Amino acid sequence: MDYKDRTGQRVKAHKKNADLVVEGGMIVTMAEGQALISNGRVLIRDGIITDIQSRKEKDEGPGIRAEVIDAKDAIVMPGLVNAHTHAAMTLFRGLADDLPLKQWLFEKIFPAEAKFLNPDTVYWGSLLGCLEMIASGTTCIADGYFFQDDTVRAVHESGLRGLIAQGVIDFPAPGAPDPKKNLKLAREFIERWLGFSALITPGMFCHSPVTCSEQTLKGAWEVSRSFDLPLQIHLSETSDEVNEVIRKTGERPVFYLDSLGLIDKGLIAAHAIHLDEREISCLSENGVKIVHVPESNMKLCAGLAPVRDMINGGLTVGLGTDGCSSNNNLDLFCEMDTAAKLSKVYDLDPVGLDAYTVIKMATRWGASVLGLEKEIGTLEPGKKADIIVVDIHQPHLCPVYSPLSAIVYSANGADVKDVIVNGNVLMKNREFTTLDPVEIMEKVKTISSNIRI
């Protein structure tokens, strides 16, 4: 039955799924030290993985009555974690390309956001983002944007898991014209949604150390800490930003943030491109979580992040797509491929970011970035059933010598056949169960037909 959420909006209730069995297929659990199960079975009850079995030659079946997801000729793996995105930016996909970051942001994206974002457009843009992410195997997201009540509504309806953060910036922002009230709005957002759903964690997202004042950064950090929630931030995305922070504060961004108390395990830093060795050490010693967004970094000429050095330095690094206007899709399979290949040619080291490492970034480490490592990120009994099934019965995925290689170097998001989050099937044989793709695409097309910058 439908019900009203905390903003008074009507919300569709999810049908609780019965027990589930993912039957057959190669299981890549991503659990530490666990070998591939070449023909396996995953049992799920009440949203939790209860058992992972190797099917015998004369197998007698799962022995329980359950809905079956057929994984024959498929790879079964943890759902992907998109650790940095702005889902509603699907609205601006392809609106402005082939421009420098500053021009793209200040002449195109900020004006478009100011003019065209409102609760309705953010809701539909976020729904489209969720649709695209489900279609390409993402089961959990970290989102930072404005009008986040409406992103929460969309993510909740989609059935995805997520850390949804209200943006904080010292400019007049969409839905928050008075920067002075930004922190209060974000605190109220957190209070409104905390405990609303087991799948959704509210939070705050400071735009960057140059677009937020010292006071704003400290305030956002204190509020986040008081709720024991992570704080998201864009860190050292361009050299211009780094230079601006040095000019204003005399210190590089990591040390500036450290002086404000933010360099701590509760901080999720996206981009993290222009870092020196001392900054990497400082981030590592303090357990800051990093999100690598290679395609956006490339497209906006932002630079090449020292990912291999960060990983070797002990940092936990997740993977993100960033928003659709700087990528221009939300496909984490493509992002894994790009992350692996870019590191090779940047570090001149073919081994540093191998296939297994980038899958870790997109699953287990992404879960750690969001503080969800005990719940998701691997397939293990006791963990939440966030699972995807990748169809390998396709020309570009034949033959499979190594499923890890197939996942990273050959597959793309369209190869995902089934998506399960918390034991609920969100896509089965590429049919969506929670969202109506035709309605969402038509709605976004109507919205976008009015967008001109």
Next chain:
Amino acid sequence: MDYKDRTGQRVKAHKKNADLVVEGGMIVTMAEGQALISNGRVLIRDGIITDIQSRKEKDEGPGIRAEVIDAKDAIVMPGLVNAHTHAAMTLFRGLADDLPLKQWLFEKIFPAEAKFLNPDTVYWGSLLGCLEMIASGTTCIADGYFFQDDTVRAVHESGLRGLIAQGVIDFPAPGAPDPKKNLKLAREFIERWLGFSALITPGMFCHSPVTCSEQTLKGAWEVSRSFDLPLQIHLSETSDEVNEVIRKTGERPVFYLDSLGLIDKGLIAAHAIHLDEREISCLSENGVKIVHVPESNMKLCAGLAPVRDMINGGLTVGLGTDGCSSNNNLDLFCEMDTAAKLSKVYDLDPVGLDAYTVIKMATRWGASVLGLEKEIGTLEPGKKADIIVVDIHQPHLCPVYSPLSAIVYSANGADVKDVIVNGNVLMKNREFTTLDPVEIMEKVKTISSNIRI
């Protein structure tokens, strides 16, 4: 009716298609100076584009009886040209990853080729490559490998257009154990297939300036020139190779090849990474054709090619995937995306390789590289009907502010709905008409189950 080809093998004859109409959709002709047709129609007779029309509000239809390809909610564009590949290497997809080029080539790929390539495996591997390329919108290929009689058979059966070149190398090679006989074998290959089909051009492919002697390079060039055929070569893929050529000859590779007479408009140079300014000028002045293969270059740590400088220097640059064992797929949509993004972050210039430029590389310029610019590469009346239809009614392709942006930054090969080559429909609504995907995949799985290195 089936018939025997020039090696005595039975060949399936293609059913000649009737007149065709591609109806509706946004037409991206890629013809110089031509604007987008937002709702168009392409008429095809006897394999030739006869007209491209803009549909009127009250349209009366094409006015002819013809098979209709429905392009509503789609982009209609020239088929893509994969200007450097080794189709049969699908056999080794994912067999060896995350290794340096030299180790990958000498310890994995060369031994695998020596042990497992034969006419039968090359035939099935090439068929799988053709299947994958059709499925991802490629309509024309430049292929260089061994046992190329069997690649010709496969490409012919698939209905693709191609320049199929017999490999020449001064090592014992698959099917050519005596290097001394290599040139003779390659000449016989050309004689056997010249004029066999309007779609297939035979040729030669010299492996590289370090794996072929001066004599071999000159010999291959002379034979190619005597038939007025282009010669393919790998050029300056690694700095090791460059250093080896300098050590042996005292000159950088381009000048070494120039001293042998090869630096000329008949040469197709793939990779072209480690070039200095003088080499770029020399290549440009002499009209050498370049093929950029960014994903393979990244994956093998080969290096970053100076693509923007080559284009600015007046060179014609096509795009290729390389073989499947160094990519690991044959998807030119992904390759366009990577080419555009890689140039931005390498050149720190967001404009240099914009969406339009990389589509040119994958269509018009690719056609020029193969010497087919008068036949294919754009949609224009009088040109061969090599056309693909990209389905944009999908979450990751919504909304579309610019079809060029959608093609490069959001789409992937799986979005291609229909593929037409020379007026023959090779894929319709993602159903293959010339090849049997299940048979091919099963056959390659059986072959690969015996491959161990």
